Each structure stands twice: as structure tokens, then as C-alpha cells.
Amino acid sequence: MFDTLVGLVGVADCTDDDLVELAAAHARAEAAHAERKLAVVAELARRRRVWGESAVGSVGLAEFVAAEVAVGLSVSTGVARHWMSLGYTLAVQLPRTRQALARGVLDVARAQVIAERTVGVADPGVLAQVETRVLAELSAPGITLTRGQAGHLVDRVVASVDPGGVRAQRQRAVADREVTVRPGVDGMATVWGLLPAADGAGLNTVLQEMAVGVCPGDPRTLAQRRADAVIALSHGQQSLGCTCGSPSCPTPGTPDTGSRRRPLVQVLVAAETLTGAVDLPGVLTGFGVLDADTVRELACDATWQRLLTLGTTPTQLGPALPGGVVADPAAYRYSPSTHLAALVRARDGHCRFPGCQITARACDLDHVTPFNHHDPTAGGLTTTANLGCLCRWHHRLKTVGRWQVTQDPDGTQHWTSPTHTQHTTTPDGLPPWGYADDDLRAPHPPSETDEPDVDPPPKPTPPPDPPPF
Ligand SMILES: [Zn+2]
Ligand SMILES: [Zn+2]
Numbered sequence: 001m002f003d004t005l006v007g008l009v010g011v012a013d014c015t016d017d018d019l020v021e022l023a024a025a026h027a028r029a030e031a032a033h034a035e036r037k038l039a040v041v042a043e044l045a046r047r048r049r050v051w052g053e054s055a056v057g058s059v060g061l062a063e064f065v066a067a068e069v070a071v072g073l074s075v076s077t078g079v080a081r082h083w084m085s086l087g088y089t090l091a092v093q094l095p096r097t098r099q100a101l102a103r104g105v106l107d108v109a110r111a112q113v114i115a116e117r118t119v120g121v122a123d124p125g126v127l128a129q130v131e132t133r134v135l136a137e138l139s140a141p142g143i144t145l146t147r148g149q150a151g152h153l154v155d156r157v158v159a160s161v162d163p164g165g166v167r168a169q170r171q172r173a174v175a176d177r178e179v180t181v182r183p184g185v186d187g188m189a190t191v192w193g194l195l196p197a198a199d200g201a202g203l204n205t206v207l208q209e210m211a212v213g214v215c216p217g218d219p220r221t222l223a224q225r226r227a228d229a230v231i232a233l234s235h236g237q238q239s240l241g242c243t244c245g246s247p248s249c250p251t252p253g254t255p256d257t258g259s260r261r262r263p264l265v266q267v268l269v270a271a272e273t274l275t276g277a278v279d280l281p282g283v284l285t286g287f288g289v290l291d292a293d294t295v296r297e298l299a300c301d302a303t304w305q306r307l308l309t310l311g312t313t314p315t316q317l318g319p320a321l322p323g324g325v326v327a328d329p330a331a332y333r334y335s336p337s338t339h340l341a342a343l344v345r346a347r348d349g350h351c352r353f354p355g356c357q358i359t360a361r362a363c364d365l366d367h368v369t370p371f372n373h374h375d376p377t378a379g380g381l382t383t384t385a386n387l388g389c390l391c392r393w394h395h396r397l398k399t400v401g402r403w404q405v406t407q408d409p410d411g412t413q414h415w416t417s418p419t420h421t422q423h424t425t426t427p428d429g430l431p432p433w434g435y436a437d438d439d440l441r442a443p444h445p446p447s448e449t450d451e452p453d454v455d456p457p458p459k460p461t462p463p464p465d466p467p468p469f
Contacts, residue, residue: 020121
């Protein structure tokens with residue numbers, strides 16, 4: 001009875017029982033709204049695909065619809081792709097599930113479980129059988145299944161209706177394996193991974209063995225030692241050194257720092273912080289602010305070689321002078337110097353497309369206004385004012401030409417989407433006190449991985465594994 005009153009009934013007027021029923025009514029309305037949102041997003045993707053297939057010169061438009069959705073709804077590209085994929089699956093392959101969602105009988109999480117666990121079922125007739133049986137069980141009176149239980153239910157039904165589908169599903173699942181590392185809070189990062197079950201179990205065993213391989217005097221918790229084991233593995237070490245500090249420790253470990261891989265990590269720091277004269281925080285490029293103590297600790301560790309010191313006094317950014325005169329002839333060369341490339345990457349911190357967090361070190365350097373190879377004085381210059389970091393995917397998106405971008409001298413970028421919405425991004429790679437001026441210098445020789453050259457504009461070819469739009 002509450003479904004028609006959602007939004008009208010005041011909470012204060014409800015008994016406790018009524019509140020539960022009202023919350024359930026809101027949940028049903030939420031599911032119905034979610035179904036509409038997914039349907040709309042899927043429709044946008046469908047139109048882009050139709051357009052992309054029929055219009056000359058629009059290659060890549062369908063591929064980049066996720067960017068439009070992500071920027072328009074302020075979500076990550078991953079979330080946008082997920083919504084598009086789920087909306088498409090519900091619209092085309094799982095109509096019964098879509099209807100259950102629209103009626104609020106099912107929530108998005110369980111609709112997602114059905115979509116995920118039936119990807120390997122190719123036969124529409126079999127899929128309809130699976131869907132009908134699963135929905136009947138999920139919506140049976142008195143049945144409340146968690147997301148995990150709902151997943152097992154779908155697996156059991158699929159296995160009974162279509163034994164061959166289980167194998168196909170397994171192959172599809174393995175194809176989705178991935179590991180991501182994202183910036184966390186307080187100078188931390190989060191690591192998330194999806195691995196085949198056996199390999200996940202194997203990794204778990206390795207971490208456990210490394211974590212318990214130290215002596216009982218080690219002061220770290222098991223959780224801390226497991227985390228340290230992951231770090232040790234990333235350095236190519238097979239065991240964890242004990243930190244008990246006792247000279248008689250039976251498992252002191254022998255971390256071979258000489259053979260440790262040097263991580264390609266850039267730390268921006270004030271020279272005065274390194275000497276201890278001030279306590280200005282630094283920035284771990286792409287991951288955020290680090291306190292002064294941590295920065296000094298990293299600076300003392302020979303394995304963290306890429307350290308850039310910054311000035312703390314603002315100076316002119318870029319060589320452009322009033323009247324269009326350019327002081328530096330290097331602005332007329334296509335490839336930026338190592339110094340300029342480091343400057344732009346330090347300034348930007350990450351990809352400059354709205355919402356993208358791909359670290360600048362993994363980005364292409366893009367001439368916002370294209371460089372003119374025939375007449376360099378007539379095109380975009382190779383300066384901080386005209387260079388910006390773009391990840392390869394967003395670089396290709398820009399090259400396709402449906403998104404427009406301009407850049408201010410300070411690096412602020414103004415993007416216009418294919419539907420003419422405006423989005424501004426500002427560079428935020430530098431610490432609040434830092435200035436990417438001529439004081440920016442690398443105290444260590446640049447490694448060979450520091451590409452001095454600007455990356456050529458990528459070709460707008462479709463991805464090898466296009467989404468179903
Ligand atoms: Zn020990
Ligand atoms: Zn990007």
C-alpha cells in the first residue's frame with residue numbers, strides 16, 4: 001500500500017511496522033528507477049552504435065560512449081561501462097529479469113548477479129528457462145537470499161539446465177581477470193584483484209607462508225605481514241625479513257636490495273623538506289599527498305630513484321611571452337625535452353580528461369592544439385601551455401574528434417562533449433605549495449623509461465575486443 005505513497009508519507013506519522021514497509025516501498029521504487037536509468041544508458045549506447053556503423057568518419061564514437069556517460073553522470077568510466085553492459089544485457093537477453101527489476105521484485109544487485117552468472121549461456125531458449133526458474137526461486141514468499149547465495153542459486157540452475165554452459169562461463173570469467181591499484185586515503189593505496197580461484201588460493205598460501213616465516217618476536221600483526229609480503233613479492237623477494245631486531249633472530253631475512261626492481265614511481269618534494277629545514281608534504285604522483293617524514297624515508301631508500309625537487313616560489317610557467325612571441329626555440333620542435341615532459345607530467349599528475357585518474361607517467365603527452373609539422377610557427381607549440389597528459393584511451397577519444405578541448409596557459413582544460421556539455425579540469429599534480437618552475441630537476445639521472453618524446457597521436461582504430469554496442 002505504500003508504493004503509491006512513496007514521497008508523500010511523513011516518517012513521523014509511521015508506526016515501526018509502517019517504517020519497515022515504507023523502507024521496502026522505497027527500495028522497490030529505487031529498483032524501478034535503476035531499471036529506467038540502465039535502459040536509458042543502454043539506449044544511448046545503441047544509438048551511438050547505429051550512428052557509428054552508418055556514418056563515415058565516426059569510427060570510435062560507439063567505443064567512447066562510456067566516456068560521455070561517465071562525465072555526464074559523474075561516475076568512473078568503469079561504472080559507466082558496467083551500467084551500459086548491464087542495461088544492454090537486461091534489454092536484449094534477460095527481459096524477465098528487467099521486468100522484475102522494473103516492478104521492484106528484484107534489486108539491482110541480484111539482477112547483476114543473474115546477468116554475470118549467465119554470460120556463458122548462449123542459447124536464448126536455455127537462458128529463458130534459467131531466468132524463469134531463478135526468478136521464481138528468488139521471489140518465492142519468505143525467501144531472502146544474499147548476493148552470494150543468489151549467485152550459487154543461478155550457478156545451480158545453469159548447471160542443471162545447461163551443463164555445457166558452465167564451462168563457457170568459466171572461460172568467460174577467466175578472461176575478466178584483473179588487478180587494479182588505486183589511490184587510497186592517508187598516503188595509502190588499495191589493491192583489488194580478480195584471479196582464477198586456484199591461482200587466488202595459491203597466492204593466499206604464498207602470502208600466509210611468507211607472513212608466518214618470521215620469528216615469533218616480529219612485532220607486526222599477521223595482517224601487516226601479509227601486506228608486507230605483497231610488497232616483498234613486487235620487489236622480487238621470496239621471503240619476508242623479520243623486524244624483531246634481535247641479533248639472535250633465526251629468520252632475519254636477507255632482503256637483496258641490490259636486485260630489487262626499481263619501481264617507476266615519482267615523488268615531488270621541496271628540497272628544503274629533504275634537508276629537514278621544513279616539513280612541507282610531498283606528492284606521490286598519481287596517488288596524492290605524503291607527509292614529510294614519509295618523503296624523507298623514501299628519499300633515503302635507494303630503491304626509490306625518481307625524486308623531483310620543486311621550487312616553492314612561483315615563477316612564470318612556460319616560455320610564451322605577450323604578443324605571441326616565443327622565447328624558447330624548443331617550442332617549435334615537436335618533441336618536448338626531458339625537462340619539459342617531466343614538468344608537464346608533474347603539473348598534471350594524471351590524465352586530464354574529466355574524471356580520469358590514470359597516472360601521468362602512464363600518459364601520452366598531447367599537443368592540445370595540434371603541432372604543425374609543415375609550419376611550426378602556425379600550429380600548436382611544444383610548451384607547458386599547449387601540452388597536456390592524456391591516457392592512451394582518452395588520447396584516442398580526442399583524436400576521433402567528437403570531444404573538443406582547449407587549454408589555458410596555466411594548464412586548465414575545457415572539454416566539450418559530443419552533446420555540447422562543458423567540463424573543466426585543472427592540473428593537480430603538484431603539492432599545494434609547489435611550483436613547476438625551472439627549479440624542477442631530477443637529482444638522479446633520468447632512467448631510460450623517461451620518454452623524452454611526445455607520443456604520436458594514436459590511430460582511431462576500434463579496440464581489439466569491442467563492447468557489445
Ligand atoms: Zn626475528
Ligand atoms: Zn584518461
